[in-house]
Amino acid sequence: MRLTALATYIPEGxxxxxxxxxxxxxxxxxxxxxxxLFGLAQVSSCxxxxxxxxxxxxxxxxxxxxxxDAPLPDTLIHVRGLPMRDGPSGAVLPRxxxxxxxxxxxxxxxxxxxxxxxGLIWALELARTLIRAGRARVVAVVAGDGHxxxxxxxxxxxxxxxxxxxxxxxxxMRDTDVAADVGLHIGDISLTCHPRFxxxxxxxxxxxxxxxAAHGEIVSKTLQDxxxxxxxxxxxxxxxxxxxAWHSFCAETGLAADRxxxxxxxxxxxxxxxxxxxxxxxxxxxxxxxxxxxxFTPVTLLSVGMGGYAAGCQVSAxxxxxxxxxxxxxxxxxxxxx
Numbered sequence: 001m002r003l004t005a006l007a008t009y010i011p012e013g014x015x016x017x018x019x020x021x022x023x024x025x026x027x028x029x030x031x032x033x034x035x036x037l038f039g040l041a042q043v044s045s046c047x048x049x050x051x052x053x054x055x056x057x058x059x060x061x062x063x064x065x066x067x068x069d070a071p072l073p074d075t076l077i078h079v080r081g082l083p084m085r086d087g088p089s090g091a092v093l094p095r096x097x098x099x100x101x102x103x104x105x106x107x108x109x110x111x112x113x114x115x116x117x118x119g120l121i122w123a124l125e126l127a128r129t130l131i132r133a134g135r136a137r138v139v140a141v142v143a144g145d146g147h148x149x150x151x152x153x154x155x156x157x158x159x160x161x162x163x164x165x166x167x168x169x170x171x172x173m174r175d176t177d178v179a180a181d182v183g184l185h186i187g188d189i190s191l192t193c194h195p196r197f198x199x200x201x202x203x204x205x206x207x208x209x210x211x212x213a214a215h216g217e218i219v220s221k222t223l224q225d226x227x228x229x230x231x232x233x234x235x236x237x238x239x240x241x242x243x244x245a246w247h248s249f250c251a252e253t254g255l256a257a258d259r260x261x262x263x264x265x266x267x268x269x270x271x272x273x274x275x276x277x278x279x280x281x282x283x284x285x286x287x288x289x290x291x292x293x294x295x296f297t298p299v300t301l302l303s304v305g306m307g308g309y310a311a312g313c314q315v316s317a318x319x320x321x322x323x324x325x326x327x328x329x330x331x332x333x334x335x336x337x338x
Contacts, residue, residue: 001128002318004070004183005171007062008281009055009144010268013045013165015152020162024153039243039262043155043164043269046146052092056142057100059169063140064102067171070178072105073140075130077123081273081305082145082163083113096142103140115200116305117239117272118191119143120168121313125189127172137177141170144274155269160212161241164269168277180318184296187314190225194218194308201306211308215241216249218304222312228300230255234314237279239272239303240265276301280315 017040018031026034035041046055078093097103110126112119120143130136144167147155155163175185197203197211219238228234236259238246243262250257261279264271271278283299286292296317304310 001124001131001186002173002175002178002183003170003186003315004173004178005063005066005169006184006277006281006284007059007066007169008274008278009058009062009167010271010278011044011046011050011055011146011165013047014042014267015045015155016042017162020152020155023151024156024158026156026158037244038161039265040162040269041266043162044166044267044271046148046165048148052146053095055144055146055167056092056096056169059142059144059167060096060100060102060140063169063171064100067102070171070173071138072102073138073171074105074107075127075136075139076103076106076109077112077126077139077141078109079112079119079123079141079143079273080145081115081117081119082147083115084149093142106140108136114305114307114309116307116309117241117275118303118305118309118311120273120277121189121301121303121311122191123170124172124186124313125191128186128189131172131174137173139170139172141172143168143170143277145272159208161270164271166268166271166274166278168274168281170277175318178318183318185316185318187298187316188226189313190222190311192218192222192225192310194310197306197308199307211306212245215245215304216252218308218310219249219302220253222302222304222310223300226300226312226314234259234298234300235283236260237276237283237299237301238262239275239305240268240270240279241272241304242270272303272305276303 017035021031112123123141127139146165199207246260298316300314302312
């Protein structure tokens with residue numbers, strides 16, 4: 001399966017970690033310790049002047065710009081990690097389908113509301129299943145969560161993370177329906193659930209501590225399922241839960257710390273549904289900025305969610321060598337990618 005377009009949107013607003021923790025009843029000293037220990041200084045935040053429609057409209061406009069003359073999507077998948085009722089403007093997806101010509105050919109829509117961080121990789125597997133079965137030709141995915149209608153305190157998970165706002169969109173097609181030099185190849189996918197953590201967000205303090213302590217074990221199991229090369233090879237683009245969890249993982253496994261990308265974490269926090277895909281977009285943007293013409297190095301996307309859900313996938317170049325002068329990973333209406 002081919003990823004033929006990738007769009008992301010990180011709102012410009014920011015909320016300091018101390019402000020969030022104070023709203024949850026914490027002290028300034030607790031906030032300082034949390035920031036130093038977990039590496040989260042602030043989180044991205046949607047403007048209250050923007051609706052969810054506005055945010056997904058940005059994503060769809062970018063997907064359309066990248067898709068060029070490709071066929072329009074016939075399938076739409078909506079993914080969110082913290083299901084909430086749509087805002088005062090009403091149901092978002094029906095309005096998008098009605099007003100965007102880009103979605104005019106959509107015949108079927110799926111919602112993945114799993115209340116955990118790994119749903120977007122589950123959406124990749126759903127898209128692959130539909131495409132292989134002949135039930136879909138072009139799948140559009142829109143994903144992400146905003147917390148602007150919640151209390152600041154609701155962004156805080158003590159001992160773990162601070163939740164930020166961000167969104168992304170994907171276009172997916174069968175490999176054989178796409179030119180050989182367009183897009184990125186979605187390789188192996190691993191989907192796992194660890195039932196002993198089925199308490200999800202509702203666990204006791206002791207239960208949640210057990211879940212956090214098992215993070216490295218859960219990640220290792222997913223990477224083993226994917227055939228991850230521990231000594232050299234792909235970069236890991238993970239869910240940005242916190243810096244400590246990944247430093248501990250490197251200490252436990254011996255994985256070199258420079259193989260894990262955490263660059264967005266201090267600025268935007270844990271944008272749980274879309275973290276790995278934000279990092280993938282950053283990787284691609286960095287290559288274009290640096291005019292890097294070397295072959296695209298395979299990457300591994302990974303997320304671990306509440307309830308013991310874990311998912312990962314391998315992403316590689318659609319061809320062995322990608323020229324930085326014109327070509328590209330993603331088409332864009334007659335111009336260079338991204």
